[in-house]
Amino acid sequence: MAKFSSEKYPALTLQDDKGIWARFEGAQFETFDSAVAKRLRGLPESEGISEVGGSEPADDKAPSKRASKDDWVAWAVKTGATEEEASALTRDELAEKYADSAPKE
Structure with a gap:
């Protein structure tokens, strides 16, 4: 499982033309989906999203x-x-x- 935190947005929903693919609640998000984790890891530092634990x-x-x-x-x-x-x-x-x-x- 991959865990991420959002420094900028405590409640953040990420979506594209196919729908919602990540929803941060309390600035935290966990996923078992490796494609979602890869997508989050690929975001620029300026977005304020970082992987926590296990890094x-x-x-x-x-x-x-x-x-x-x-x-x-x-x-x-x-x-x-x-x-x-x-x-x-x-x-x-x-x-x-x-x-x-x-x-x-």
Whole structure:
């Protein structure tokens, strides 16, 4: 199960031409549908939706693109960046730059 929170909208309904595909209540949403989770992870950071819980990266795998900035900073440092370099970037910049990086031994 994937869990998401909405920082901007406590009650949020997401829909397209096929109908409602996600409904946040109390700024929270849970889904077992991997396609919905993938869609939420793909939203831009400016939408204020992030994945919560279970976003810890595996030892040798980058976090999801919707993981927190702290998770991405930790991953970037693990792959060779300094804490200062990583902290200066946004979460989306970190994901773009370090998604395909491997941890340093």
